[in-house]
Structures are given as structure tokens and as C-alpha cells.
Amino acid sequence: MPSEQSAGTVARPRPTRRSRAPRGSLSAELIIERALRLLDDKGLDAFSMRALAEDLGVGTMALYTYFRGKDELFRAARDRVLDTYVPPSTEGSWDQQLRAACIAVHDLFTGRPAVLRLLAESTGHDDFLDAATSAMERMLMLLREAGLGREDVTRAYGTLSRFTIGSALREIRVCARPEAVERFRSRLAALPQDRFPNLADLAPEMLACAGDGAGQYAYGLDLILCGIRERARQAAEAPASQA
Amino acid sequence: MPSEQSAGTVARPRPTRRSRAPRGSLSAELIIERALRLLDDKGLDAFSMRALAEDLGVGTMALYTYFRGKDELFRAARDRVLDTYVPPSTEGSWDQQLRAACIAVHDLFTGRPAVLRLLAESTGHDDFLDAATSAMERMLMLLREAGLGREDVTRAYGTLSRFTIGSALREIRVCARPEAVERFRSRLAALPQDRFPNLADLAPEMLACAGDGAGQYAYGLDLILCGIRERARQAAEAPASQA
DNA sequence: ACGCAGTACCGTACGCCGTACGCCAGGTAT
């Protein structure tokens, strides 16, 4: 910047002129990494392109060299996280493996609250990351191994995925937030016991479960797996009933 | 500002000066109603206080007489929708009743996509609407009727609610959007069959299920109910095993 | 009849946001 502010004390509006960052200081990788850190630390609501740029020590518009816009950056970040999925061991019976695989997905989601929200708001299926597709393929395989028919495999998979995302969402919104659980507690305590006897009676259990996301997930998962087993048994007994 | 624009034809920037709306033209009820209509028609993303005010033929700030801000308005709108829940009949066995109740909730959610997103993003449990609390109470009662222990009742309820919200979310994002299903289709078709044999093979079923939200929900619900029944049977056989 | 307080509606302005557009500097090829 040659003789830029030398012209007297006539204060420019002080845009806090940054010095130009050197040439190689940015990359898609680096941006995604920082964005994820920011997302995890401050949450989705506090995220902005401006904040991210400042965090990187870079002008806002520099980001647009690497991503067409915020949405594209978000999708890239989401994909990066999904690609960190590592399938658990391939030992044990089909239901043991399926259980482990689902729990791994659930853990991946709850570990990245902001990314989960991104995922929940996306139109879904707009892409097939390699890791995500592999996970899907593997689950379908395990379900076939269980002895389910073609449509049952598909529907059972859908059930698992819906339950998993519903659980993870609840978990990041409630279980992981002590203040939410606390508010729940006071609400429960204030309920008229005559109108809601079961709710009032079960308050201690409700509260304990509200704080135990992982346990809740495992319980529901087992319920569903139990249903799948039963379904497989029916299919084995009456193989002619499917189209 | 006296004599502000009287100086000749110097056009003011044309803020399209509205004539003041008459005194009784607004009410909390009316605002909520219009907000819901707008939300349903244009979606959550397109909603803004300014747009709502314009829709009502009113200045933006008039809304702030009735609601402290956008969040409060949203909560009021959400509550209003939740309060339209009507519990289905109280006839039949506990599982028939539970099934009907869950489906009613699911239908309520999927009928109001924008409200569902509001609900999914809220911290949850920050209030107990009368209708929502009654629904909860009734489900807990039915689960006790099934013969479940205290903790099982709570956890089974949690499973149902998580699955229901997960399903509804998926439904408004995918099943109800033909273009999302279409994109899914082309993605499936493009998959390398050697790496993802099951996925490729099951593509027709996957696609059919993607468009059939209600069927998917009912299937998963039955899986869970089956698990609950099994659990109840275990509890009946070994009543000493619970704390 | 007349003021006057209260209130429902509203205009303006501020500080955020995402991003279109074009500039500019520094490295590379010629």
C-alpha cells in the first residue's frame, strides 16, 4: 500500500484495513477445517462467512474463490464429516453388526451437532458420499442376511435411519444441554398430578432418560432389532407371502 | 423534521408510503393465522417479519405490539398448531390405540412442514401445551397398560417420539418433494453395481419407499410395537428383574 | 365540549447477513 494514509490526519472511516494475506494462505481444506471448528465451538446460528473469514485472518470474499457460496461450503463440510465414518468390525451375527453400525452413525452425528443440523435441513440424498454409501450398502447386506424380503430390507433400513436421525437430533437439543433438562424438570414438577397421573408419577424416570441420550438410543435400537427379528421369522415361515 | 421535502419536486426516495391501517385491524390471533398460512405456502426460509406485515397490509413494527419478536411469534404459532391435535378413539387394545395415536401425531407434523422444522429446532420441552401433554399422558398410560415396567414405559415412549419426529422430518424433506425423489433416482442409477450390489439391486424398492412416507412410518411403527410387545412379555415372565 | 392520557400503528435507522462485481498485486511465461 503506497502512501495510503499519509495524506494528513483526515481520518478515513477506519475500516480497520487489513494487510493483504500472502498468496498461499488459503485452501479449500483449510477453510473446511476452520469452518467445522467454528461450527462446533459456536454453533450453527453464530456462523457467518464474515466470522469465518476473520477467524482465518482473511478478507471475507477470499472464501468465494474456493466455494461458490455458503451452501456449497456447508455441503463440503458435511461431506467431510460423513467421510470420517469408520464402519465397526465385521464380526458377530448380523444383528450384532447392525447394532454396532447404527451406534457408530449415531455417535458420529451427536459428536458434530452443527453438522447434524445441516444434514437434517438438507433435502437429503442429494449426494452419495463414499463412506455414507458404503455404510448403507453394508446395512442392506446385513438385513438381507437376516432373511428379510426385498421390501422388508428397504423398509427396515428406512426405519433405522429415521430413528437414528430423530434420536441424534433430540440428543443435541436436549440431552446434551443441562439447562434444557433442568427446564424439563421444573415443568414436570409443576404439572397438576390429578390430570396427568402417569406423567407425574414417571417424572424421575423421564428425567433420567432425558439426560441419557446414548442409553435411549440403544434401547430404541434394540426394540427395532427385535421387531426385525420377528419379521424375519415370519418371512422364513411363510416365504410365499411376498411378491 | 419540519418542511422536509416541500422544496420543489425533489422526489423523496419513494418509500411507497402506506396509509395508516385502522385501529382494530390487528390481533394476535390474526397475526398467527396469517403467519401459519404464509409458512405453509412459502416455507420457513421465505418467511420474514416484513413479508408477514406486508401480507397483513400493515407496517412491520405493528407486529411488535403483539409479540416481543420473531421467536415469540414462532413459538405461539407452533403452540397453536400443536393444540389442534385431536386424540383418536379410545377403543381397541392398547397397541391399536397407541398405533392410532402415533399416526395422528405423524399426520399432524407432516401436514405442517414449516411448523415441524420450528419444532425440530427448538430446544424441546420448553413448554407443555395442553394438547401435547395430554397426548403424552395418554401414551404413557397405554404403555403401562401393555405391562411394561416404569423405566421401560419411559424409554419406549422416547423411542416412539424420536422415530416419529425423524420420520416426519424425512417426509417433508424427501417424500413430499418429487424433485428430491427424482434426484435420488438418478443417483441410484449412477451407482457402480459392483461396489454396491445390494443398493443397486434394491433400487426399485428404495425408490418406492422414498415416495411412500406414510407407509414407511407405519412399517417402522409396527416394528417398534412388536419390540414393545416382546419386552412386555419378558417383563411378565420375570417380574423380579427390575429395580 | 374539551383536553388529555393511553395505546395501536408506523417510519427511521442500526448493525448484522450473503454475495455480485471489479480491482489489485505478485508470480509465471514469454
Added chain:
DNA sequence: ATACCTGGCGTACGGCGTACGGTACTGCGT
């Protein structure tokens, strides 16, 4: 040396939510 390419960047625009103060109407006490 020169031209070009490209990655970083400043500015500006239109949108958002909303704090704050103004304004005109209603209804009340006199």
C-alpha cells in the same frame, strides 16, 4: 521487460430483525 493469470480483497447492494421514538386515534374525566 511485458503480458497475463489468478488468488486475495474492498465496496456496495438488498435483505434481515428490531430498538426507539413519533403520531394519530380512542375513550375518559371533567
